[in-house]
Amino acid sequence: MELWNDMKLQINQQTYDVDVAEDTPLLWVIRDNLGLTGTKYGCGLAQCGACSVLVDGEVVRSCVMPAVSAVGKQITTIEAIEQDDVGKRVVQAWVNHQVPQCGYCQSGQVMAATALLKATPNPSRDEITAAISNLCRCGTYNAIDAAIDELAKPVGGNA
Amino acid sequence: MKPLTEHELAELAQETPINVSRRNFLLSSAGVAAGALVLSVGIPLRQARAAAATKMAPGTRVPAFLQITPDNRIILQSPFVEGGQGIFTAMAQIVGEELDAEPARFIVENAPTGADYQVMVGGPGRMTGGSMSVRTSYQTMRKLGALARQLMLQAAANQWQVPLSELITEPGIVLHKTSNRTLSYGELASKALDLPVPDPDSVSLKDPQAFRWIGKGIDRVDVYEKSVGKANYTIDLKVDGMLHAAVQHAPRLGLVAGDILNLKQVQAMPGVHSVHKVTGAVAVVAPHWWDAKRAAEALQVDWQAATSQRQGVRSMPADFSSEAFSEMLANRTEAGKDAETAGDISKVFSAATPESIISATYQTQYVHHAQLEPPSTIAQFHDDGRLEIWLPNQAPDMFLRDIAKRAGIAEDQIILHSPILGGFFGRHFLYPDANPYPQAIELAKATGKPIKLIWSREEEFLRDPLRPMAAVRMKAAIENGVPTALEVISACEGPGEAISGHDPDNVDGMAVEGLTGKSYQIANVRIAQDYVENPTMLAYWRSVGNSMNDFVYECFFDEMADKAGADPYELRKALLKDNPRLSHLLETVVKSAGGWKRGPFTAADGSKRARGIAMASPFGSHTATIAEVSIEQGQVKVHEIWEAIDPGTIVNPAIIEAQVKSAVALGLSQVLLEEVIYQQGEPLARNYDMYPILPPHMMPKVHVSIVESGEKMGGIGEPGLPPVPPAVVNAVSHLLGRRIRRMPLSRETFA
Ligand code: FES
Ligand code: FES
Numbered sequence: 001m002e003l004w005n006d007m008k009l010q011i012n013q014q015t016y017d018v019d020v021a022e023d024t025p026l027l028w029v030i031r032d033n034l035g036l037t038g039t040k041y042g043c044g045l046a047q048c049g050a051c052s053v054l055v056d057g058e059v060v061r062s063c064v065m066p067a068v069s070a071v072g073k074q075i076t077t078i079e080a081i082e083q084d085d086v087g088k089r090v091v092q093a094w095v096n097h098q099v100p101q102c103g104y105c106q107s108g109q110v111m112a113a114t115a116l117l118k119a120t121p122n123p124s125r126d127e128i129t130a131a132i133s134n135l136c137r138c139g140t141y142n143a144i145d146a147a148i149d150e151l152a153k154p155v156g157g158n159a
Numbered sequence: 160m161k162p163l164t165e166h167e168l169a170e171l172a173q174e175t176p177i178n179v180s181r182r183n184f185l186l187s188s189a190g191v192a193a194g195a196l197v198l199s200v201g202i203p204l205r206q207a208r209a210a211a212a213t214k215m216a217p218g219t220r221v222p223a224f225l226q227i228t229p230d231n232r233i234i235l236q237s238p239f240v241e242g243g244q245g246i247f248t249a250m251a252q253i254v255g256e257e258l259d260a261e262p263a264r265f266i267v268e269n270a271p272t273g274a275d276y277q278v279m280v281g282g283p284g285r286m287t288g289g290s291m292s293v294r295t296s297y298q299t300m301r302k303l304g305a306l307a308r309q310l311m312l313q314a315a316a317n318q319w320q321v322p323l324s325e326l327i328t329e330p331g332i333v334l335h336k337t338s339n340r341t342l343s344y345g346e347l348a349s350k351a352l353d354l355p356v357p358d359p360d361s362v363s364l365k366d367p368q369a370f371r372w373i374g375k376g377i378d379r380v381d382v383y384e385k386s387v388g389k390a391n392y393t394i395d396l397k398v399d400g401m402l403h404a405a406v407q408h409a410p411r412l413g414l415v416a417g418d419i420l421n422l423k424q425v426q427a428m429p430g431v432h433s434v435h436k437v438t439g440a441v442a443v444v445a446p447h448w449w450d451a452k453r454a455a456e457a458l459q460v461d462w463q464a465a466t467s468q469r470q471g472v473r474s475m476p477a478d479f480s481s482e483a484f485s486e487m488l489a490n491r492t493e494a495g496k497d498a499e500t501a502g503d504i505s506k507v508f509s510a511a512t513p514e515s516i517i518s519a520t521y522q523t524q525y526v527h528h529a530q531l532e533p534p535s536t537i538a539q540f541h542d543d544g545r546l547e548i549w550l551p552n553q554a555p556d557m558f559l560r561d562i563a564k565r566a567g568i569a570e571d572q573i574i575l576h577s578p579i580l581g582g583f584f585g586r587h588f589l590y591p592d593a594n595p596y597p598q599a600i601e602l603a604k605a606t607g608k609p610i611k612l613i614w615s616r617e618e619e620f621l622r623d624p625l626r627p628m629a630a631v632r633m634k635a636a637i638e639n640g641v642p643t644a645l646e647v648i649s650a651c652e653g654p655g656e657a658i659s660g661h662d663p664d665n666v667d668g669m670a671v672e673g674l675t676g677k678s679y680q681i682a683n684v685r686i687a688q689d690y691v692e693n694p695t696m697l698a699y700w701r702s703v704g705n706s707m708n709d710f711v712y713e714c715f716f717d718e719m720a721d722k723a724g725a726d727p728y729e730l731r732k733a734l735l736k737d738n739p740r741l742s743h744l745l746e747t748v749v750k751s752a753g754g755w756k757r758g759p760f761t762a763a764d765g766s767k768r769a770r771g772i773a774m775a776s777p778f779g780s781h782t783a784t785i786a787e788v789s790i791e792q793g794q795v796k797v798h799e800i801w802e803a804i805d806p807g808t809i810v811n812p813a814i815i816e817a818q819v820k821s822a823v824a825l826g827l828s829q830v831l832l833e834e835v836i837y838q839q840g841e842p843l844a845r846n847y848d849m850y851p852i853l854p855p856h857m858m859p860k861v862h863v864s865i866v867e868s869g870e871k872m873g874g875i876g877e878p879g880l881p882p883v884p885p886a887v888v889n890a891v892s893h894l895l896g897r898r899i900r901r902m903p904l905s906r907e908t909f910a
Contacts, residue, residue, distance in 0.1 A: 020449075021430060021450060023453070024447075024449045025449065028449040032403070032448055033447065038387070040394075040532070042531045042532070042847075044615060044616055044846075045616070045846050050531055079387075098382050098813065100243075100382055101244070101817060102242050102530075103384075103386075103581070104532045107387075107388040110388075129856050133855060135854060138243045139820055139822075139823065139825060139828075140821070141858035142820055142858065143820075
């Protein structure tokens with residue numbers, strides 16, 4: 001196992017230098033080395049989506065992405081979600097619809113919804129279903145749907 | 160939350176803060192800044208104060224529960240832990256109502272251990288479970304709010320030198336109308352909370368007619384933090400100088416670690432600090448968890464049979480198969496022990512013609528809690544020998560006792576923190592060998608460092624204690640269109656007896672609840688348990704025995720209806736006609752579904768669908784559900800669920816609706832997908848890939864109706880679950896024209 005010294009990661013518009021073993025998933029660099037614990041660990045196997053972050057605007061399950069492969073890319077975690085216009089609207093909709101229960105999956109849900117709406121501002125129901133597969137053991141799916149449906153509706157004329 | 164000022168940060172950084180309460184407040188209000196960072200604060204002031212002070216009835220020592228900041232934020236110590244069920248909000252609502260303070264001003268935390276927080280009337284003191292929180296503490300917590308309000312009034316009367324009787328409150332303030340003066344609670348708090356607490360009997364509670372917040376669907380207090388990743392669970396916390404740990408559990412309980420064949424290589428792996436044998440596992444300690452986990456997985460351990468058995472821990476046989484066990488249960492013929500009887504079934508059965516008798520055997524399965532937050536513990540020994548510990552738990556004082564025993568130190572030398580839970584569903588009770596804290600304590604002792612131990616999902620699924628399975632033999636006599644006798648014998652082990660020990664003279668009520676406690680008018684009934692010990696570790700799971708038993712009973716009910724030539728809804732209605740509460744509930748769910756139609760019918764999208772109906776009466780509440788299903792690509796698709804709940808009296812309808820939907824999701828997950836399968840003594844699935852839980856695309860639209868009958872308050876978190884599996888299976892069986900008697904439905908491919 002190689003140790004990677006001085007890996008430079010661009011997270012939330014900041015540059016971080018980290019020393020980690022080269023197979024370390026991005027998730028554990030974010031949580032352990034950098035203390036950004038809003039991104040959660042649920043399965044470590046790309047099954048649940050709790051670890052979702054944005055890498056160059058695309059939603060990624062950070063538990064299976066080696067940190068090395070994120071070098072040179074723009075990473076956004078839940079901590080900076082409100083600095084993004086779409087992310088801010090997503091959070092607002094989450095509050096309006098009172099989505100979270102235990103909350104553990106919700107960072108990932110918000111990231112996945114933000115990524116979808118950034119790429120496709122007015123997704124259809126099928127597009128939403130295809131894009132968002134994050135698990136929620138508390139079963140907040142109806143509330144998530146309601147929040148995303150609200151956001152997916154064209155607003156005024158400038159949709 | 161606003162960032163902390165320099166001054167506040169300095170205050171936080173102090174080694175021994177003068178004002179611990181203030182510091183706790185800063186920590187909680189700092190959100191993300193402090194959230195990820197846990198400072199060792201020593202015994203919280205209120206805890207020390209409470210311990211030193213004279214004995215008072217639980218729930219009456221106001222300063223142990225409430226702090227109010229100068230800027231009018233109210234910090235409430237909740238006796239119940241938040242895990243998604245909305246209890247922090249309900250507590251703010253109940254206390255706020257009587258205190259006359261807006262629930263939105265509250266910051267709610269899980270209270271420390273101690274006698275003050277043992278508020279459950281007629282319950283086990285303090286724990287979060289059994290859908291009991293609000294119903295066992297409602298009056299006490301209201302009284303607490305009323306006492307606090309009285310203190311505010313008294314402090315204002317003292318300050319203004321006016322008679323207390325001239326004062327009134329409005330949300331967050333005391334008002335002297337005649338002189339037009341006001342003082343906010345924040346201004347009064349420091350004086351008010353030092354006043355002696357009045358006799359609880361001297362203050363009266365509000366007339367419910369005048370409630371401002373109780374009964375309303377107010378917003379939950381923690382939704383924003385949870386939407387932006389600022390809520391902190393045990394797994395997110397950190398203490399100075401801490402090391403991380405990961406384990407490789409013994410593949411089967413009852414094995415202990417012998418030689419570690421590649422010890423040298425593992426010790427030399429990157430980042431590894433040390434390797435340790437601990438209870439039931441080998442652990443690797445490292446500065447980073449990933450390094451610890453990678454190394455723990457690489458360990459080659461010679462697992463050997465233990466020479467002695469730890470108390471409460473079962474040895475898993477090397478050849479155990481859950482499928483074979485279930486078949487064995489299904490083939491039993493023992494009569495079992497009576498749990499509930501009425502009339503004389505043997506008389507009816509022996510007089511009945513063979514054609515009038517039906518019988519069937521139903522099978523239920525082991526399931527996982529599968530809460531999304533994997534278990535973890537932080538253990539830290541202080542220089543003075545005290546142990547500070549953070550762990551997910553549903554019963555702080557019970558854990559405290561156990562930790563004291565294991566660590567060999569007095570309870571008052573332990574500071575136990577109980578952070579919010581990333582889901583629980585019964586997972587975080589005291590189960591032998593199913594929690595990381597004993598290992599974390601051992602590692603903290605061995606290394607002399609604070610340790611944070613996280614169980615990976617794989618190690619969690621190996622040790623998660625299971626919801627029991629059962630095989631239930633049903634037999635009924637149907638005469639003149641109604642069931643005249645019903646016998647139910649469940650071959651199973653209940654979670655209660657599995658955890659606390661089997662009592663050969665009694666039936667574990669939790670083994671048979673949902674078979675017992677039914678309200679249908681059937682004159683001759685025998686419900687029995689045929690106890691069979693399991694080799695697995697068993698646990699409580701959301702709605703406990705009801706989660707499996709209502710499936711069995713309510714599905715067989717439809718078989719009885721079919722035999723009687725009756726519609727299953729009509730037969731339920733007929734057998735409940737003398738029960739106005741349940742009759743009304745049944746009507747409510749039928750009405751919300753636009754009337755009863757069983758089908759099969761063709762839906763607008765061309766699919767062939769059917770509906771099923773079922774009822775349950777768990778945890779003091781009553782529920783009724785209708786499910787609409789079709790078969791798509793060989794699997795069951797649930798299109799819609801209508802559920803009506805009558806919890807008697809309600810505190811927050813929005814939370815009730817959210818909890819019912821949540822329970823529906825878990826019920827669907829169980830009936831459609833979930834089953835823990837053991838082969839050769841090990842679980843087949845170690846992660847969500849092989850143990851699927853309900854994904855978003857399988858969630859139907861759920862319509863919730865709340866009936867407030869005004870009866871005694873029942874539970875909220877669990878009652879929504881039990882009628883869901885039978886409503887689905889009744890619909891599926893009708894659609895297929897053959898009976899399904901086993902969960903999950905994914906066991907079969909349907910034509
Ligand atoms: S933790 Fe990454 S998908 Fe579950
Ligand atoms: S809110 Fe608990 S897992 Fe989604």
